[in-house]
Amino acid sequence: MISLSDLEKQALALLPKAHADYFIGGSEREVTANANLQSFDGLQLWPRVLRGNFEGDLNIDLLGSQLDYPILAAPTAFHKLAHPEGELATARAIARCNSLMIVSMASNTAIETITEAAYEVNPRAGIWLQIYIQPDRDFTRRLIRRAEKSDCKGLVVTVDSPVFGVRERDIRNNFSELPEGLYCANMKDPDGIFRDIDFDSGLNWNDIAWLRDNTQLPIILKGILHPEDIRLAIQHNLQSVMISNHGGRQLDGVPATIHVLPLLAQAADGRIRLLVDGGIRSGSDVLKALALGADAVAIGRPVIWGLAVDGEQGVQAVFQHLHKQLLSSVRLCGCRNRDDINSGLIFTPNNQEAKPYG
Ligand SMILES: Cc1cc2nc3c(=O)[nH]c(=O)nc-3n(C[C@H](O)[C@H](O)[C@H](O)COP(=O)(O)O)c2cc1C
Numbered sequence: 408m409i410s411l412s413d414l415e416k417q418a419l420a421l422l423p424k425a426h427a428d429y430f431i432g433g434s435e436r437e438v439t440a441n442a443n444l445q446s447f448d449g450l451q452l453w454p455r456v457l458r459g460n461f462e463g464d465l466n467i468d469l470l471g472s473q474l475d476y477p478i479l480a481a482p483t484a485f486h487k488l489a490h491p492e493g494e495l496a497t498a499r500a501i502a503r504c505n506s507l508m509i510v511s512m513a514s515n516t517a518i519e520t521i522t523e524a525a526y527e528v529n530p531r532a533g534i535w536l537q538i539y540i541q542p543d544r545d546f547t548r549r550l551i552r553r554a555e556k557s558d559c560k561g562l563v564v565t566v567d568s569p570v571f572g573v574r575e576r577d578i579r580n581n582f583s584e585l586p587e588g589l590y591c592a593n594m595k596d597p598d599g600i601f602r603d604i605d606f607d608s609g610l611n612w613n614d615i616a617w618l619r620d621n622t623q624l625p626i627i628l629k630g631i632l633h634p635e636d637i638r639l640a641i642q643h644n645l646q647s648v649m650i651s652n653h654g655g656r657q658l659d660g661v662p663a664t665i666h667v668l669p670l671l672a673q674a675a676d677g678r679i680r681l682l683v684d685g686g687i688r689s690g691s692d693v694l695k696a697l698a699l700g701a702d703a704v705a706i707g708r709p710v711i712w713g714l715a716v717d718g719e720q721g722v723q724a725v726f727q728h729l730h731k732q733l734l735s736s737v738r739l740c741g742c743r744n745r746d747d748i749n750s751g752l753i754f755t756p757n758n759q760e761a762k763p764y765g
């Protein structure tokens with residue numbers, strides 16, 4: 408693979424239009440979906456030279472999961488629309504890469520089957536489950552128990568979705584149901600009936616406290632964009648937040664995540680692990696996010712493109728590609744160790760006078 412944009416083109420050409428549009432689309436006018444991508448291009452790295460080797464490593468302990476590098480898979484729904492092996496192919500690929508997969512609540516494969524496949528490939532694999540807290544709290548509690556029993560290592564709670572975003576492409580394509588034979592496998596009730604995923608528009612911090620009392624798993628809040636919400640997450644003893652605008656698929660017109668990251672890193676002040684997603688398409692994008700304060704980044708659509716083009720191997724290729732590019736960017740920037748990856752690496756007109764790192 409040469410670039411993720413080549414891969415994206417290949418994947419889009421392979422998929423039926425309604426599915427390609429579901430995967431690539433954003434909400435309303437897709438201003439935020441586009442801003443995620445463009446904002447990375449608007450940031451420039453500011454390299455130093457003649458500083459010798461990068462002696463550090465890029466591995467990370469993320470809430471108990473050991474990753475070889477700080478890139479993980481964001482939760483994305485319906486992998487069987489991209490490839491018949493669906494989430495099993497994704498999970499195996501990511502396990503082989505010693506990375507971490509956040510399984511969507513809307514996966515086409517049940518969480519137990521996914522963890523089993525991942526741990527078979529790599530007993531140290533990282534698997535977290537993403538949930539939308541359901542208005543039916545008993546159902547939510549049962550799903551959390553299933554995640555715990557199947558040895559998930561974290562629970563990601565998506566909080567940017569009191570209602571579902573308006574996806575104009577899906578409306579135009581009349582895409583409102585999965586093809587026959589595909590299901591949201593985690594939504595099966597004990598009586599064998601699949602229920603729909605609901606969005607709880609009344610969700611508030613008391614529900615997060617309820618969740619805190621209902622699981623020992625680390626909780627990661629996904630969909631944070633405001634520094635005040637970081638402070639509240641810290642107050643609620645959460646381990647991590649994902650700075651995310653849902654890939655521009657929920658509220659259109661919100662900032663690109665990379666733009667709010669510095670403010671949120673300041674609010675976090677090292678007291679909570681910061682993950683960021685949205686528009687990361689190259690190793691230099693990953694480096695920009697790490698430099699601005701992220702502990703790790705997550706990728707959504709690129710995983711789908713890899714899966715659609717070449718199943719398990721395609722997903723593996725995406726992770727290997729980003730890892731290789733990240734290492735190359737780190738070296739080209741003259742970083743000697745992990746501490747050199749800081750905000751001094753980002754050139755802005757305002758920091759021309761500032762003393763860069765080192
Ligand atoms: C096709 C698709 C499905 C998604 N499904 C979910 C989901 O089930 N749960 C969730 O919290 N986020 C979901 N997201 C949002 C991603 O987790 C992530 O925030 C976003 O894709 C990151 O942007 P990127 O695709 O530019 O990397 C989905 C995104 C896409 C593109």
Ligand SMILES: CCCCCCC(=O)C(=O)O
Pocket residue numbers: 484513604653656
């Ligand atoms: C009603 C099904 C909900 C699936 C959620 C997937 C998602 O979050 C997305 O962005 O699409």
